[in-house]
Amino acid sequence: MRHYFLSALLFCVPLMSFGDPLPSWNNNEAKKQIIEFVAAVTDPSDPDYVTPAQRIAVFDNDGTLWAEQPVYFQFIFAMDRLANLAKDDPAILSTPALQAAAKGDLDTVLQGGHDALIEVVNVSHSGVTVDEFQADVAEWLDIARHTSTGLPYNQMTYQPMVELLSYLRDEGFKTFIVSGGGLHFMRVFAEDAYGIPPEQVLGTYGETTFDTTNGQPVIAKAPGIAFVDDKEGKPINIERTIGRRPIIAAGNSDGDFAMIEWTTAGDGRRLGILVHHTDAKREWAYDRESPVGKLVEGLEKGPEMGWVLVDMANDWSRIYTGAN
Numbered sequence: 471m472r473h474y475f476l477s478a479l480l481f482c483v484p485l486m487s488f489g490d491p492l493p494s495w496n497n498n499e500a501k502k503q504i505i506e507f508v509a510a511v512t513d514p515s516d517p518d519y520v521t522p523a524q525r526i527a528v529f530d531n532d533g534t535l536w537a538e539q540p541v542y543f544q545f546i547f548a549m550d551r552l553a554n555l556a557k558d559d560p561a562i563l564s565t566p567a568l569q570a571a572a573k574g575d576l577d578t579v580l581q582g583g584h585d586a587l588i589e590v591v592n593v594s595h596s597g598v599t600v601d602e603f604q605a606d607v608a609e610w611l612d613i614a615r616h617t618s619t620g621l622p623y624n625q626m627t628y629q630p631m632v633e634l635l636s637y638l639r640d641e642g643f644k645t646f647i648v649s650g651g652g653l654h655f656m657r658v659f660a661e662d663a664y665g666i667p668p669e670q671v672l673g674t675y676g677e678t679t680f681d682t683t684n685g686q687p688v689i690a691k692a693p694g695i696a697f698v699d700d701k702e703g704k705p706i707n708i709e710r711t712i713g714r715r716p717i718i719a720a721g722n723s724d725g726d727f728a729m730i731e732w733t734t735a736g737d738g739r740r741l742g743i744l745v746h747h748t749d750a751k752r753e754w755a756y757d758r759e760s761p762v763g764k765l766v767e768g769l770e771k772g773p774e775m776g777w778v779l780v781d782m783a784n785d786w787s788r789i790y791t792g793a794n
Contacts, residue, residue: 535631550574627791630789
């Protein structure tokens, strides 16, 4: 009998490991809190049970689902696309900011502040149909490589967060991206990278036009920003587009604070998650002083509001999907 018990125990150990829904998360408090929350809201006998229709989870993208240093990847795409456009029409480089961007001189562009960034995005993201723009994004993702890691940008997604998205969907959640990134840019890769279809991607979007070209109706991207999906814009866009207050919200910067605050202020049990970039060895370490992904308010107020603060260096055994 004793030998049978030991054999059964040894047999169960690998099965228990195999059944871990978050294998790239170390067995620390963050993982425990997430699993306990999901178990409670999906158990019909638990007082915190939430029906499947109300199991909405929203995630920022830049710095939460994939990396964002030294600058948002979409802006790197914008500079690369601008350089290609200038080969055919050098006259588009009409300002110092555009000239610097076409040379890949990020420091000079950043010195120009918000106006310089918008200028680069307007020129590189307009005058083309949505379909043509997204084809260019797909081609760029196939060939572009990050200068520090050497990885394709769409392999710099965070494996622990990809696992979390899958785990939630397995438990009846509907997962959304709610990010400051461009709507048409993110929709190109979100389904392959995260399992999130285009209709569940919310982001910043520019002006668009509807017209008929060669007898075919087309939607084209025009200069100008129509809506910025950042800070207070995130909960506004969730309410406007999804129509339900989420019960889980995850981000990594103060740009996500309003979304997480609004989510966790709802009735019933709620979960806020902040990814804290603490891993200078495997990724980057930054928060309060960073021009990209700045995190101050979340660090100061998040813990006292009961949010899960994920320490990347300590809580994740693996960072990127494209590298161990």
